[in-house]
Amino acid sequence: MFLKIWLTLVIAFLVYSGIVYLFADVRHKEEQPDDAVNHGWVLWQQKNCQSCHQLYGLGGYLGPDLTNTASNPYKGRKYMEIFIKNGTAKMPNFHLNDSEVSHIVQFLCWVDKSGSSKVKAESVHWTGTYRIDK
Amino acid sequence: MVMLLATLFFGSLASWAFLFPENFNAVLPFYELRPMHVSAALFWILTGAVSGILHFRNELFAEKKSNSLAETLFVAIWCTTAIVIFVCYGLKLFGGREYWEFPPVLNIPILVAWALLMVSYYSRVHFSKRPVPQYFLMWCTGILFFLFTFIEQNLWNFPWFRTSYLKEVAVQWKANGAMVGAWNQMIYGTSLYIMVKISGNESLALNKKSYIFYFIGFANLIFNWGHHIYNLPAAGWIRDTSYFISMLEWILFISIVQDFRKSSPKGSEKKHSLPYQFIISSEYWVLANLLLALLMSIPAINRFTHGTHITVAHAMGTTIGINTMILLGSTGYIVKIDELSARTQTRLKFAFVVAQISLSVFWLSLIIAGLIKGYRSVYLDIQDFNTIMQPVLNLLKIMSVAGVFLLLSFGWIGVVYIKKLFSTR
Numbered sequence: 283m284f285l286k287i288w289l290t291l292v293i294a295f296l297v298y299s300g301i302v303y304l305f306a307d308v309r310h311k312e313e314q315p316d317d318a319v320n321h322g323w324v325l326w327q328q329k330n331c332q333s334c335h336q337l338y339g340l341g342g343y344l345g346p347d348l349t350n351t352a353s354n355p356y357k358g359r360k361y362m363e364i365f366i367k368n369g370t371a372k373m374p375n376f377h378l379n380d381s382e383v384s385h386i387v388q389f390l391c392w393v394d395k396s397g398s399s400k401v402k403a404e405s406v407h408w409t410g411t412y413r414i415d416k
Numbered sequence: 417m418v419m420l421l422a423t424l425f426f427g428s429l430a431s432w433a434f435l436f437p438e439n440f441n442a443v444l445p446f447y448e449l450r451p452m453h454v455s456a457a458l459f460w461i462l463t464g465a466v467s468g469i470l471h472f473r474n475e476l477f478a479e480k481k482s483n484s485l486a487e488t489l490f491v492a493i494w495c496t497t498a499i500v501i502f503v504c505y506g507l508k509l510f511g512g513r514e515y516w517e518f519p520p521v522l523n524i525p526i527l528v529a530w531a532l533l534m535v536s537y538y539s540r541v542h543f544s545k546r547p548v549p550q551y552f553l554m555w556c557t558g559i560l561f562f563l564f565t566f567i568e569q570n571l572w573n574f575p576w577f578r579t580s581y582l583k584e585v586a587v588q589w590k591a592n593g594a595m596v597g598a599w600n601q602m603i604y605g606t607s608l609y610i611m612v613k614i615s616g617n618e619s620l621a622l623n624k625k626s627y628i629f630y631f632i633g634f635a636n637l638i639f640n641w642g643h644h645i646y647n648l649p650a651a652g653w654i655r656d657t658s659y660f661i662s663m664l665e666w667i668l669f670i671s672i673v674q675d676f677r678k679s680s681p682k683g684s685e686k687k688h689s690l691p692y693q694f695i696i697s698s699e700y701w702v703l704a705n706l707l708l709a710l711l712m713s714i715p716a717i718n719r720f721t722h723g724t725h726i727t728v729a730h731a732m733g734t735t736i737g738i739n740t741m742i743l744l745g746s747t748g749y750i751v752k753i754d755e756l757s758a759r760t761q762t763r764l765k766f767a768f769v770v771a772q773i774s775l776s777v778f779w780l781s782l783i784i785a786g787l788i789k790g791y792r793s794v795y796l797d798i799q800d801f802n803t804i805m806q807p808v809l810n811l812l813k814i815m816s817v818a819g820v821f822l823l824l825s826f827g828w829i830g831v832v833y834i835k836k837l838f839s840t841r
Contacts, residue, residue, distance in 0.1 A: 288557075291631070291634050291638060294638060295564070295637075295638045298638060299568065299590070302586060302587065302654065303571075303577070303583070303587060305651055306580075306582060306583045306587070306654060307580040307582035307583040307586070307650055307651070314579055315578065320578065323578070324511075327512060327517075328510055328511050330447045330448075330517055331447075332517075333451065334446060334447055336723055337585075338647060338648050338723075339722045339723025340514065340589070340723070342447075342450065343728070346801035347801075356799075371438045372437045373437075374441045374447075392581065396580075396649065397648070398649070399647060399723075400647070401647050406716045410659070410714045410715055410716045410717075411652075411656055411715045411716070412646075414647070414649040414652070
């Protein structure tokens with residue numbers, strides 16, 4: 283009996299994993315990342331940007347969440363380029379060249395297109411869960 | 417134990433680097449200190465968990481043999497990789513993702529080491545003992561699922577997983593969340609084993625209720641990682657599944673509260689044992705963190721807490737309050753810390769009390785900081801990050817001071833443990 287329950291859960295883990303891999307992103311609306319985006323993503327990790335910044339609220343707490351900075355009418359692409367290129371009193375200058383800066387910005391623009399990091403109050407259902415519209 | 421001291425040291429430094437980045441950036445910036453702190457914490461928890469289960473496996477199966485070759489190789493590869501990881505951080509070489517920020521190639525030796533550990537572990541245990549005690553099942557499950565989740569954590573190296581940001585993040589946090597469940601299986605198993613040994617009551621690990629809780633914990637490992645990504649616009653069923661499964665934990669919560677009410681101060685001698693006190697304190701922290709986790713698992717509340725310091729409080733509360741307390745109990749039991757002189761015992765107990773008080777202040781200041789951040793960013797919808805953070809920083813200063821006391825108290829306990837370990841050998 284015990285073994286049956288245990289095996290059922292192990293199989294459930296494997297099946298659920300497969301379902302998540304295949305169907306976690308049901309929207310399929312975002313563009314496939316090109317080489318520049320992929321390189322920007324690698325740089326994001328190599329410079330450990332996630333230590334201080336968040337994307338979708340996941341990451342560090344020293345700097346702001348950057349999920350939707352690209353589409354923010356008061357900030358946007360140019361704003362990000364200046365910060366990444368020069369750093370600030372809080373953020374070190376990573377001495378990136380123009381191409382690297384551009385690729386990180388392209389990565390962040392790509393992330394921005396995947397959705398909004400904020401959940402609107404009207405999305406909350408009475409059961410306590412919520413639905414997110416892109 | 418060295419990793420415990422390292423995580424305390426780097427964690428304390430990182431908290432001050434967070435508050436005064438301009439003073440640290442030229443020498444040891446926050447983005448370098450944080451991975452040092454996190455990796456040291458991971459190695460402390462995993463190495464501590466593995467040390468415990470290998471030691472107790474030998475005790476359980478009356479294993480007298482010396483370490484197998486696989487076990488020796490595991491230790492050699494594991495420790496060498498940990499050192500290389502810290503060298504990489506010192507050289508500002510990163511490349512991984514959150515919690516595993518080192519260059520991804522270093523995941524290969526970790527994987528090899530774990531495979532060797534599994535070979536060694538499973539080759540020396542036998543399942544003929546009936547009924548199988550729950551702690552043994554937890555150890556076996558934890559070791560196996562660490563392997564699964566560690567592999568999953570590295571799937572991002574295959575380009576297909578990077579064709580969608582939402583998919584990549586979902587898989588990353590599925591692996592992270594389930595991995596915590598895996599090491600908790602190992603650590604909680606050890607906690608139960610020590611409770612059985614200290615109390616002499618084997619039925620604690622054989623009763624029906626303990627098996628039900630084991631399966632609830634197992635189901636949580638599989639499905640309950642979704643609360644990390646509630647606000648990600650991924651498939652809604654991930655959120656709903658996690659929400660539903662996490663609510664099962666109320667059963668655990670209510671049961672723990674009932675057990676506390678029922679418990680009476682029996683066995684006065686045991687109550688003074690330091691390992692016993694560590695295990696008991698971990699149960700209080702389980703209660704506090706479970707309540708916090710349950711509230712955070714309700715999406716409507718998570719909307720305010722996600723991306724705030726409440727998440728940090730949850731992470732610190734569980735890794736320090738639960739994992740570290742159990743591991744110090746386990747290590748203390750192994751090295752027979754109760755055999756130390758009465759004077760050292762008194763000092764250790766004083767450090768224990770200081771650690772508990774510091775952790776409480778540390779934990780509460782993070783929760784209040786998170787509440788303020790959530791209120792200002794979600795409810796007031798303040799856009800400017802620095803404006804949001806202004807009142808939060810004062811609480812983080814309290815947290816950093818409490819962190820120094822944590823460093824001193826746990827640090828001192830750690831040094832005494834290391835000394836005892838060497839004198840025992």
